Amino acid sequence: MNENKKQYDLEDRTSKFSEDMIVFLSGIEKNIITIPIISQLVRSATSIGANYCEANGASSKKDFKNKIYICKKEAKETKYWLQLISKSIPSVTEECRIYWKEAQELTLIFSKIIKTIENKKE
Numbered sequence: 001m002n003e004n005k006k007q008y009d010l011e012d013r014t015s016k017f018s019e020d021m022i023v024f025l026s027g028i029e030k031n032i033i034t035i036p037i038i039s040q041l042v043r044s045a046t047s048i049g050a051n052y053c054e055a056n057g058a059s060s061k062k063d064f065k066n067k068i069y070i071c072k073k074e075a076k077e078t079k080y081w082l083q084l085i086s087k088s089i090p091s092v093t094e095e096c097r098i099y100w101k102e103a104q105e106l107t108l109i110f111s112k113i114i115k116t117i118e119n120k121k122e
Contacts (some may be wrong), residue, residue, distance in 0.1 A: 011052060014071075017049065017102055018048065018049045018050075021046070025042055026068040028092065034089065037088060038085070038087075040081050041081035043072040044074045045074075045078045045099075045103075047070070049104060051068075055067035064117070065117050071110045072107055072114065076107055077109060078099075079100050079103045083096070
């Protein structure tokens with residue numbers, strides 16, 4: 001196995017993303033602008049992993065696909081809130097870019113899963 005290649009179990013990866021976002025957001029300056037953005041960002045970022053766990057326990061293919069679709073939507077929403085927090089507090093822009101990139105990668109992964117499911121014959 002190539003040691004430079006990141007290989008993650010997707011459940012672990014989404015869980016780590018949630019944990020990292022919680023730590024990051026805990027250190028953000030709280031004010032009238034950032035408090036609602038932080039709240040929304042915590043919800044969307046942690047929802048990715050929660051819905052992926054639910055997808056893994058899905059009762060049907062349709063249920064699985066629906067949960068994966070929610071994962072994708074939450075990852076996209078997370079990117080939106082990261083852009084807003086970056087504009088609100090320019091000093092965290094670089095860290096937001098790192099998290100935005102991970103949210104983008106998760107979006108692409110979930111998009112691929114959905115596409116694969118749709119292309120399979122029932």
